[in-house]
Amino acid sequence: MNLSEMYEKGKNAMLEKDYGVFLKGVETEFVLRNNRQIFDRYTFRQRAIDADPEPDTTLDVLGVTLGTPVIMSAMTTPITAITEEGLFKVARGLKEAGSMMWTGSPIPNNLKALKETGVPLAANVKPLKDREKMLEALREIQEAGVDWVGVEVDSGMGTKILDKQMVFNCAPLTTAELKEIRKVVQKPLILKGILSREDAAKALEVGADGIIVSNHGAHTLDYLPHPLQVLDEIVEEVGGKIVIMADGGFRRGSDVLKGLAYGVTLIGLGRPILYGLAANGQEGVRDVILSITGEMKRTMGMLGIRDVRNVTRDILIGETK
Ligand SMILES: Cc1cc2nc3c(=O)[nH]c(=O)nc-3n(C[C@H](O)[C@H](O)[C@H](O)COP(=O)(O)O)c2cc1C
Numbered sequence: 001m002n003l004s005e006m007y008e009k010g011k012n013a014m015l016e017k018d019y020g021v022f023l024k025g026v027e028t029e030f031v032l033r034n035n036r037q038i039f040d041r042y043t044f045r046q047r048a049i050d051a052d053p054e055p056d057t058t059l060d061v062l063g064v065t066l067g068t069p070v071i072m073s074a075m076t077t078p079i080t081a082i083t084e085e086g087l088f089k090v091a092r093g094l095k096e097a098g099s100m101m102w103t104g105s106p107i108p109n110n111l112k113a114l115k116e117t118g119v120p121l122a123a124n125v126k127p128l129k130d131r132e133k134m135l136e137a138l139r140e141i142q143e144a145g146v147d148w149v150g151v152e153v154d155s156g157m158g159t160k161i162l163d164k165q166m167v168f169n170c171a172p173l174t175t176a177e178l179k180e181i182r183k184v185v186q187k188p189l190i191l192k193g194i195l196s197r198e199d200a201a202k203a204l205e206v207g208a209d210g211i212i213v214s215n216h217g218a219h220t221l222d223y224l225p226h227p228l229q230v231l232d233e234i235v236e237e238v239g240g241k242i243v244i245m246a247d248g249g250f251r252r253g254s255d256v257l258k259g260l261a262y263g264v265t266l267i268g269l270g271r272p273i274l275y276g277l278a279a280n281g282q283e284g285v286r287d288v289i290l291s292i293t294g295e296m297k298r299t300m301g302m303l304g305i306r307d308v309r310n311v312t313r314d315i316l317i318g319e320t321k
Contacts, residue, residue: 003291010275019081025218026160032218035249038226042258042318047304055300057293057308062188062209064120064147067098068293069308070256073247073268074104074124082278093285095119107137111144124150129171138184149185154193159219178206197233210243217270235263253295260311
């Protein structure tokens with residue numbers, strides 16, 4: 001099965017079931033449409049002569065060694081619905097592909113066992129109104145041995161799909177609270193859902209190790225921009241000081257390269273992981289990452305990029321904002 005076939009098969013399998021609704025977006029679904037359309041605004045500068053047929057996609061990020069800059073975005077809910085043992089299939093598939101797992105809400109109660117598969121593992125915590133419960137969750141995931149701790153700063157008003165509010169029990173975090181969270185998190189701390197210069201500056205101020213530039217895959221607010229529309233101001237503010245990751249609509253190796261060209265180190269995939277799992281289990285998840293990485297390598301060579309850690313903006317021809 002090639003990548004398009006896998007996406008098609010996995011998506012259709014999910015849409016036939018009640019959990020298919022999780023693939024939809026908030027309110028008008030503008031964010032979903034924009035997340036895809038944005039990539040078509042850019043073309044590549046080909047430098048075919050002296051191309052390197054075997055460019056390097058390996059990298060070390062915050063203590064984790066990866067074979068690819070393509071990782072999983074935070075998710076839990078639909079994975080266990082798709083298949084029993086879904087989380088383990090995802091963990092093993094990602095490990096085989098040299099990638100990284102990231103769990104979302106609810107926090108799996110078997111994080112320790114997931115970590116024992118050998119996959120690099122991060123776990124997210126929502127800004128629960130019950131702050132004691134949130135602090136307890138932060139303690140639990142660290143005890144389970146995760147590599148990184150993620151905090152969803154963008155879930156302050158909960159999540160919403162189409163017209164239905166899905167998560168209610170959240171409240172926006174303050175800078176002071178994030179500073180307190182920093183004190184109890186010994187692992188690298190990543191703030192997810194940064195979309196402006198102002199929030200990026202606050203992430204730096206509270207001592208986060210990284211940020212995920214993300215519109216939450218269209219599950220929080222309508223009319224949020226795509227990361228490519230805000231990365232310039234964010235990189236200007238915090239680039240080189242903390243690790244910048246991004247997700248939202250990335251589906252092919254070409255999309256990933258466009259993100260990297262904007263100064264991003266790691267790109268997350270949400271729905272593609274679900275499609276791989278729904279289409280072909282553990283192998284499907286592995287093949288999604290391997291296919292995208294293969295597409296990247298093929299393109300990198302012909303653009304004159306030898307190393308994934310050194311992708312520069314001049315590979316893009318097209319809109320610059
Ligand atoms: C079904 C589903 C569940 C998700 N659950 C969470 C979650 O629990 N926590 C979180 O931070 N993000 C969650 N997300 C958002 C993803 O982490 C990610 O930001 C988004 O899906 C990326 O866009 P993509 O699906 O177009 O790749 C979820 C996304 C989907 C599609």
